[in-house]
Amino acid sequence: MLSEPFECTQGVKQGCVLSPVLFSLYINDLPGYLPGGVIIGDNKINILMYADDLVLLADSQADLQLMIDAFSSYCCTWGLEVNLSKTKVMVFRECARIPANSSWNFDGIEIGIVNTYKYLEVLLNYNLSYKKHLGEKLKTAKNAICSTWSKYIMNPKISVSRKLKIFETAANAILFYAAQVWGYKEYEKVEKLFSFFIKKMLFLPTNTPNYALYLETNMCSQCSKTLALHFSYIRKILLLPDNRLPHILAKEICRREISWFKEWKQICEKSMSLLLFPLFKICLSITIPSYKQ
DSSP: OOOOOOOOOSSOOTTOTHHHHHHHHHTTTHHHHOOOOEEETTEEEOEEEETTEEEEOOSSHHHHHHHHHHHHHHHHHHTOOOOTTSOEEOOOOSSSOOOTTOOEEETTEEEEEOSEEEETTEEEETTSOOHHHHHHHHHHHHHHHHHTIIIIITOTTSOHHHHHHHHIIIIIHHHTTTHHHHTTSOOHHHHHHHHHHHHHHTTOOTTOOHHHHHHHHTOOOHHHHHHHHHHHHHHHHHTSOTTSHHHHHHHHHHHHTOHHHHHHHHHHHHHOOTTHHHHHHHHHHHHOTTOOO
8 A cells, every 4th residue: 555645845754875875965075164183194184974973083172172163163054963962072091080171062061071982883992992892792792602502502413613603603793893903902801702602612611721722622812813804904904095094094003103013013023923924014015115124
């Protein structure tokens, strides 16, 4: 049965495929409207835009307030509304404390300051640590294992190899989320999930050391898997065009030898791995042609 036709004189119908395209066109000039920003290499980045999520970037308290005021003016001009209940300020820093006079407001309404914020399903922390993010994902992954426990994991008719496949599908897919970003470091929580699963499946004592699990199952550590995901991602963004933001950021990290690039060097120096070192040199040659190998 068909409903009666009706005119759509404003906006689009819910779920219309034109909606995200029109919204992107509508706010396309926003970056040029905003002052401030942070310097990355030779570029000034003042905003990150993904769907209807916007992140303003500034390197000082005063600049951020100026950007918020400009954004407020932009919204007033074009009839946009901001969800202030989800709008927060995060100050990335080394110590837990921030200056007592730190405050920001949007049209006179104070914006809350937080130490953690979930952005694109990644729990960001003020000190750039991913431990809280992984702790949250670990709980979710364990629940995924438990939900399949009685029907699949405890079924003697299902082979160990298939059970491990279930583990990778149901658990690692959850825990490894965004490993392309944080996977260059070894986290105890990541290894804990694997040991939890193997000990349960093989009815092993809880104090069984991890090295024994790897020897008996002939499996590599979870860290090596996340490191592979991270390497693959960095390799891809280093091959992007020079004007792409991920490429610009990765190139600057390599130039300054900080973050994951610093970790790469330490890994190579400690292990002299035949697998890691060539990839490391490839990335160096892509980003820093004058680098002396």
